[in-house]
Amino acid sequence: MSDIIQLLPDHVANQIAAGEVVQRPASVVKELLENAVDAGATQVNLVVKDAGKSLVQVVDNGLGMSMTDARLAFERHATSKIKSAEDLFDLHTKGFRGEALASIAAVAQVQVKTKTESAEVGTELCIEGSEVKSQTPCVTKKGTSIAVKNLFYNIPARRNFLKSNAVEQRHIIDEFQRVALAHPNIGFSYVHNANELFQLPATKARQRIVGIMGAKTNEKLVPVEEQTDFIHLKGFIAKPEYAKKTRGEQFFFVNNRFIKSSYLHHAVSSAFEGLLRDKSIPSYFLYLDVDPKTVDINIHPTKTEIKFEDEHSIYAILKSAIKHSLGQFQITPALDFNKDSEFDTSYHQHKKPISNPTIEVNRNFNPFESDSKPKSVSNYQHSTSKNTSSWESLYADIQPDEDDNDEDFMHIETEAKNNLFSTENITEQRTCFQMNAKFLVTEYRSKLLVIDQHRAHTRILYEELMKSITMDAAPSQQLLFPLEMEFSSADFQILSEVQEALILVGFGFEKWENNEAVISGIPSHVKESDISNMLDQLIADMQMGIPKNNFEQNDILAKSLARNMAIKSGRLLNTTEQVDLINQLFTCKEPTKTPTNQNIFINFAQSDLENKLL
Structure with a gap:
């Protein structure tokens, strides 16, 4: 041979x-x-x-x-x-x-x-x-x-x-x-x-981070430093309220070499336990100086994965140092189990003289009359306005909470301002009810339907957004005070790819340059307070999706916005909203599946119910 x-x-x-x-x-x-x-x-x-x-x-x-x-x-x-x-x-x-x-x-x-x-x-x-x-x-x-x-x-x-x-x-x-x-x-x-x-330009670490991530990053950073016999840890972490849903601002450097380590990332996440929103990822820029003899960096062609001689000690030091920094700079809430907040006195009240409480008795009060004849608003206000100077002064420095409104007023305002549906599209009178503030139960073609309200609204919005991008641009609600937002260069690059599509679905921009965006208009039914989280989630979805062409790019955009704009589980809907949601769902091209191919509802035929009762 x-x-x-x-x-x-x-x-x-x-x-x-x-x-x-x-x-x-x-x-x-x-x-x-x-x-x-x-x-x-x-x-x-x-x-x-x-x-x-x-x-x-x-x-x-x-x-x-x-x-x-x-x-x-x-x-x-x-x-x-x-x-x-x-x-x-x-x-x-x-x-x-x-x-x-x-x-x-x-x-x-x-x-x-x-x-x-x-x-x-x-x-x-x-x-x-x-x-x-x-x-x-x-x-x-x-x-x-x-x-x-x-x-x-x-x-x-x-x-x-x-x-x-x-x-x-x-x-x-x-x-x-x-x-x-x-x-x-x-x-x-x-x-x-x-x-x-x-x-x-050549500078220090903090200024370099700000130069890359944006000027507003400076106020987010909390310094971290720890010196031990075999490791010197320094760097910065971002405050918990600035945590994002994207994995774009997590940096570990070992001896000035960027590395990826899920083990050390877990240490950082553990230090933030209890301080982050659900599914949020903390931002950090951490520099570890160790003896080169205690690490092996020659285990991957790109040299971004390394092995430590003593990983457990580095894990413990990293977690402890971050917790210490969060406490030192008063990021974590202080706990005092020996203090009763009910005995706290306002700064404006502690020098005022104490007034003796008085008791007022209404000798004409008749409980039988109150049951049969409710008091008018004017009578109620008159009876409660007497001798209130003594207790009203206790709350002089406290602003009323927006949530402390009358229940009826809240109900009316909710219907007026937060109604996500219109009654124009109601084509069929339905009998339906909401279960656990998550599911809608109704009858449709002799079948009992149990509909997931979040998934149903996601499908409706997805098709509307795709129509806006490809056919007719959606209207935009103008903001009285435009939103000024700053992004990192990488995130701004991602949003720039879909800027035209964002305009078509209802966003308006007064400025779009130098990693800064001034938003003057937002889509209908979107709260101004939700815009930041919505764009963060869009960036995360675009990073994970990696579109190959414009259609895939628009598809990812529509799915991300629809998922964020849709009503959430736990949202109470009145009867009009329930009926309109169901009617709009069955006018969609694909009412049975969400854009991510999840079931929107399940149905029970009459025979199925009868068999269950046997």
Whole structure:
């Protein structure tokens, strides 16, 4: 039998290695930015075109490379970071395996310009598909400029798997933010298609976080710091009331390297226990400095997953430090079990003289007359207005609660202002009732229906929103005082993709630039107080959905808004609202399923009920 095992050519081996290292343009951005940091740069500029598909260029003012180093840097396993196996357990740099540049050059066209401080001229190197096309002297500044053009030009199948420009751009912003947050002492800039998205001067950690996440982030941050024998923890957490439903502001850095750790994330979430809304995720920017010998970072090609020598101790320290910070800055409520709040005296009352209580007796009171003839409003007010000066003064400094209204008034106001349905579409008189403030029970075509009111309204709104996006724009209710909202660059990028669709469903914007939005109009039946949570949920849904085209993008938008705008379980509906909801449901194209394919109702035929009674 002849020999069948053979060595792969270098260009094939490099392409295989590139499959692990270079997954998308964001992978190229990560590797090049980290190389610039390792080169000792104080200013790093990132230039991107077409979400990295046409160009990814990183320019730094670091040490630069000699002519020989520039050539060797693109060979496999060529690195200046380690010299022996022992160095793998004492790493202080980002890249160290010498695979990144070789992998990038295998699947793209690369142009390098580099120069050391002592050299008179620099070196220009051109590589295509691992093949060196030219290497010539050139005039350039100290440092290195690497331009990666036409990514995956020689592997069309891999290029076809790339997502839309908006999605790839989102991944690039994520990688840029991680490197920029890890190194606030280095200046960074980011330009995409000739538009400057970030200009971050060298500064401190807090200012870097604010520069990336927005100016209003500063008031949300609570500092965290803990020093022990084997770990130094510092950074910031966001106050519980600013927790979001998205996973966009959770950052762990170990020795200035971004990592992902569900174990440490659980420690942070445990520290916030009891302080967060349901399904909310706390924001944090935490920096851990540990001995490099106690961690192993060489367990994943992207080096975002690491192993700690003593994970349990780090978990306990992290949880304890965050709890301490929440208490130190009075974020958590103070508990005093020995104090009775009933004996608290208002600041405005503690110096006032004490007046003796008086007792008034109505000698003409007749209980039999009150049962048969109720008092008028005027009589009631007259009888209760006597001698009230003594007790009314106790509440002089207390503002009335909006919820402390008369029950009848609340009922009328609820019907007038919060009626989500109109009586115009009632086409059939139904007999129905509400069960547990969640289900509607009615008869339909000789069957008994039990309808989930939230799911039913979600289906109705979904079809209305899709009609507004594709056919007729929905009306907008104008706000007397426009809402000013600020987003992180990543979140603003997501909302910018669906801005036109948001306008069609009823949103109005006075301003939309520089990560800020001024909302002047909102869809009908939406409360102004719900807008922030609604947009946060929309961002989360868009991140999870990753739409491939405009239809999928609109579909995700309509599903997210419909789910948030729909009436919730626990909402009491009057008879008119119940009937109108049922009628609108059965005018939908698909009344049996929600947009996410859940059952809206179950039905019982007469025979089913009779069999149950046997």
